[in-house]
Amino acid sequence: MKLIVDSCVFIDAFDPQSSNHLAAICLLTHLRDNNRLVTMPAHGWFEVQCALQKLTIEQRFIGPQISGVMNYPIELVHIDKQFIEKYAMADIPYIKAADHIYVAIAKINNWPLVTSDARMISVAGQAGIRIYEPAAYLQEVTKSGTP
Numbered sequence: 001m002k003l004i005v006d007s008c009v010f011i012d013a014f015d016p017q018s019s020n021h022l023a024a025i026c027l028l029t030h031l032r033d034n035n036r037l038v039t040m041p042a043h044g045w046f047e048v049q050c051a052l053q054k055l056t057i058e059q060r061f062i063g064p065q066i067s068g069v070m071n072y073p074i075e076l077v078h079i080d081k082q083f084i085e086k087y088a089m090a091d092i093p094y095i096k097a098a099d100h101i102y103v104a105i106a107k108i109n110n111w112p113l114v115t116s117d118a119r120m121i122s123v124a125g126q127a128g129i130r131i132y133e134p135a136a137y138l139q140e141v142t143k144s145g146t147p
Contacts, residue, residue, distance in 0.1 A: 002075070003036065004106045006099075006115035007044040009134055010072075011051040014061055020116040020134065027114065027134040032072050034147035039111070041101045042076040077105060092127040095119060103127060112137070 012024035031038060055061035077083065079101070090104035099120045106113040112130040114137045115121060124131040132140065141147065 002039045002109065002111045003031075004102055004111050004113045005031075005038045005040055006102055006113070006117055006120060007040065007047040007051075008117050009114055010048045012116060012134075014052060015055055017060060023133070023135040023138070024116070027138050028072060030138055030141070030147075035073065036147050037073045037075050039075045039077060039105075041105065042078050043098060043101065045074070045076060047098070090127075093123050095123040099123070103129065106130075 009020075009024045009027065012018040012020040013028050015021060018024070030036075052061060087101070087104040087108055090100075090107045092100065092103050092107055095103060099117065102113060102115070103120065103124050105111070106124065106129045107127050112132060113120075113124050114132050114134055115124075116133055121131050121133070
């Protein structure tokens with residue numbers, strides 16, 4: 001089963017001032033060490049890249065050096081005509097467009113979603129999606145023995 005990870009989890013891992021910093025690092029390290037593929041909409045990677053630029057300018061960036069190679073196995077879901085036809089009518093409560101995409105993918109495919117975004121957690125829960133904060137997901141997979 002695939003796992004949708006919100007861009008905010010990556011951003012939290014790179015920002016030492018984030019209250020979710022340690023949980024995000026632990027989760028991403030676990031996923032990488034267990035060769036667990038992370039799935040995210042393609043726009044999410046741009047959210048991460050923009051945040052990394054901002055953190056670098058503010059001299060707050062920490063984390064792996066990215067030299068043309070992603071340090072985490074990521075499958076990008078591209079937003080094209082086929083995507084729109086599959087996900088446009090997902091039955092979920094209102095949420096802003098960028099977050100709607102994550103929730104719609106998780107809902108339609110019945111995949112778990114990991115985020116630290118309170119609004120996304122609320123909406124995904126209302127939509128019946130298996131939603132986890134990073135620490136809770138890590139606890140769940142550690143308890144069940146699955147990667």
